[in-house]
Amino acid sequence: MIKARITVTLKNGVLDPQGKAIEHALSGLGFGGVGQVRQGKVFDLELAETDKAKAKADLKAMCDKLLANTVIENYAVEIA
């Protein structure tokens, strides 16, 4: 079994109002010096596949087809 982690983040230049609100909340809690905050998503997956190269190709296809909206988001695939 292969364990993988996919991280989906907003592309540069795409407005992130949620990140902005978190940024304000952090400064409200007294955490000074926090610059820009961008919110993303993390997916942990378990795959029956044992071939890492094959798993990586599958994971990329999963991102392109569903897990990320590539109009606004980038993704990174990590295999444990």
Added chain:
Amino acid sequence: MKSAVVLLPGLNRDRDMIAALTKISGQAPATVWQTDTEIPDVDLIAIPGGFSFGDYLRCGAIAARMPVMRAVAEKAAKGVMVIGVCNGFQILVEAGLLPGALMRNASLKFVCRQVKLEIANANTMFTRRYQPGQIIRTPVAHHDGNYFADADTLARLEGEGQVVFRYAEGTNPNGSINDIAGIISEKGNVLGLMPHPENLIEAAHGGSDGRALFEGALGIAA
């Protein structure tokens, strides 16, 4: 003229859409379920608003990958008219039938109010019963209506008249780029918009500004 309404778990404006199409066309639309792989021969397919699949992952993302949406894409490729309202618009962009993306409202708040809409292009099947530049009223009710497209896509949409509806007179409720409220496909048969024209079709709704959209699309005399 015949119509069909796509049904998915979590939609909640399906009855409004069915009622509007029934009242305006004089016949009840066919309904197609998420797992259906065929859609009957109709002139117009409507994807209603709501919260399909609980808005999980991204609004419209799961719905856009259901079998029925492959059937919608096939019909759209053949030139059948498709309208997606609110969540229906989100589903159309997630399915790649319209460009861009609909993001969380800039205010981070769910907005439920009436807005003013400018008819930015009256030369479409859906807007031919309106005047260019006409301002109409329609309700909006959404949390993720903040339209975004990259600069090239936006320039193409604006240049080709694919921006059909724009929030007018400072009523942009969601921070949408260029005040975009609704766009149409390059071929002019797939329309997506955040406002709810189906909720303003008769006096009991407090106005009928949305009625002409369906009359135009279905070719029905006003």
